[in-house]
Amino acid sequence: MTVPFLDIQAMHSEVRGDLDAAWHEVTRTGSFVGGPLVDRFEEEWARYCSARFAVGVANGTDALGLTLEALGIGPGDEVIVPANTFIATAAAVSRVGATPVFVDVSPDTLLITADHVRAAITPRTAAVMVVHLYGQPADLTEIGAVAGSAGIAVIEDAAQAHGARWQGQRVGAIGNAGCFSFYPGKNLGALGDGGAVVTNDEDLARRVRSLGNHGRGSSKYLHEAAGTNSRLDALQAGLLSAKLGRLDAWNDGRRRAAESYRARLEDVPVRLLAVDPRAESVHHLHVVQSPYRDQLLEALNEAKVGCGIHYPVPCHLQEAFGDVGTARLPVCEGAAGELLSLPMWPQITDQEIDEVTAQIRSALDQIREVPADA
Ligand SMILES: *Cc1c(COP(=O)(O)O)cnc(C)c1O
Numbered sequence: 001m002t003v004p005f006l007d008i009q010a011m012h013s014e015v016r017g018d019l020d021a022a023w024h025e026v027t028r029t030g031s032f033v034g035g036p037l038v039d040r041f042e043e044e045w046a047r048y049c050s051a052r053f054a055v056g057v058a059n060g061t062d063a064l065g066l067t068l069e070a071l072g073i074g075p076g077d078e079v080i081v082p083a084n085t086f087i088a089t090a091a092a093v094s095r096v097g098a099t100p101v102f103v104d105v106s107p108d109t110l111l112i113t114a115d116h117v118r119a120a121i122t123p124r125t126a127a128v129m130v131v132h133l134y135g136q137p138a139d140l141t142e143i144g145a146v147a148g149s150a151g152i153a154v155i156e157d158a159a160q161a162h163g164a165r166w167q168g169q170r171v172g173a174i175g176n177a178g179c180f181s182f183y184p185g186k187n188l189g190a191l192g193d194g195g196a197v198v199t200n201d202e203d204l205a206r207r208v209r210s211l212g213n214h215g216r217g218s219s220k221y222l223h224e225a226a227g228t229n230s231r232l233d234a235l236q237a238g239l240l241s242a243k244l245g246r247l248d249a250w251n252d253g254r255r256r257a258a259e260s261y262r263a264r265l266e267d268v269p270v271r272l273l274a275v276d277p278r279a280e281s282v283h284h285l286h287v288v289q290s291p292y293r294d295q296l297l298e299a300l301n302e303a304k305v306g307c308g309i310h311y312p313v314p315c316h317l318q319e320a321f322g323d324v325g326t327a328r329l330p331v332c333e334g335a336a337g338e339l340l341s342l343p344m345w346p347q348i349t350d351q352e353i354d355e356v357t358a359q360i361r362s363a364l365d366q367i368r369e370v371p372a373d374a
Contacts, residue, residue: 001355006185010347011250015242019191022238031234034213041237042196044244045180048163050270051173051198053205056232057212060159060181063195064092066230067177068127070207071153073098076125076368079155082112083314083332085131088224092313098126102316108274110134110287114142121146127153131163132171134310135187135254135284136273140166140174147175155179159195160284162187165252167278172198177208182240187282188247192238253346254283259265260350261286261342264357269295269364270340283367285310289338292367296340297364305356308341 013017022037029036046054057063073079075097076331081090083102093100103116110133117128128147130138147154154175158164162180163173172178180186182194197208215227235337258281259292262272271289275281286308290296300307314336316326342356 001352002304003306003348003352003355005308005341005343006345007345008189010345011243011246015246016255017034018245019239019243021237021240026153026235026238029234033231033233034090034112035234037234037241038232038237041232041241041244044196044241045196048244048247049170049172049178049198051178052200053202054196055205055209055212056237057195057197057208058230058232059186059193060179060183060186060195061088061092062212062230063179063181063197064089064129064155064157065095066211066228067155067179067197067204068092068096068098069211070204071127071155071176073126073153076124078122078124079126080120080128080316081127082116082133083316083326083329084110084311084335085129085133085157085315086311087315087318087320088159088160089129089131090321091154093129094320100315100321100324101125102314102321102324102326102329104331105335107331107335109136109138109276110213110273110331110335111136111138112143113139114146117143118146121150123153125150125152129155130155130175131157132164134273134287135161135164136276137161137164137166137171137279137281139276140171141278143339144278145177153177157252159183159186161282163247165280168280173200176201177204182236187251187284188243190234190238191239192236194232194236194240198233198290250346251282251345253348254344255281257344257346257348257353258283258286260266260353261357262275264353265360268357268361270360271338283344286342288340288342289335290340290364291338292364293338293340295367296360296363299366300356303359303361306343309339310341311339312336
């Protein structure tokens, strides 16, 4: 039985009619960049996130970069970043001329914690990137308290956490701003690139919107800043609206799948992520850890089970950040060799999960029959 890593079409087949209607609506309105469909999606997304404002942008990477820039962060500033994240979190910091300061993560959740933030704060620290990795919310309460007393901004990288809740509240606008990606494979994905910044700070929302729209203020031909072009297409906004109504049900489906995995892997020697009772994950990725990761990956590939590694090289060891001069980050470095992301999407069936877990079991049985030095 073949099990893909992700089946986006399983989601789209539930909303095919609405996706087609969105396309027709765009051709009818004749607004392709900005316009009523973008306004509508921004309102819907803000409401969904319990945020006052949402600003559509071209992708999640720009959401991060424009937020940093709108907060006035640039050369001479330091921004704390967990090293276990997608490269874009850190690259956004470098792109505005600031310095990413990489920190380690909790061995239980693989997320940044308040202790990591506290230990990395210097007089130059301007912000912390709180990455809700794999769909799990990080501890925004304690990190918020540390950031508040240090006077630094909290930027949530929520690109993997659409709809996740921390202590009952949706992530995104708990910190100063939250950055979302609508890349097709995310929990809420466009049919192309897209992103958004959510915030309760009206001035910050206005600056992000201006910077992403050529630095325009209220006039088309007057530019208050040397901005860039990073806007959400009307087509993508319409498609996102068509999918948004299903997001909670899809996240429920991911939760059910995560429970199925948990039950079936109980007696299998792979480590699962810890669950913080204050966090409601949306299970963007289902990550397990094993010292036999490479053999497992090979066996699963051979059995036609799709898997991934998120991420095999932590940011501080990437060539791109070779000049930052980070000390050893033992948790990130250890995890990088053991992480394995299993197939996960809302409609994955228990039979498919049975197949994945059966393949893991038999691969581990074989690996352990052969002594390590054979
Ligand atoms: C996907 C992702 C991004 C970047 O989003 P794009 O839309 O691909 O630019 C940033 N951070 C994290 C954690 C992501 O998973």
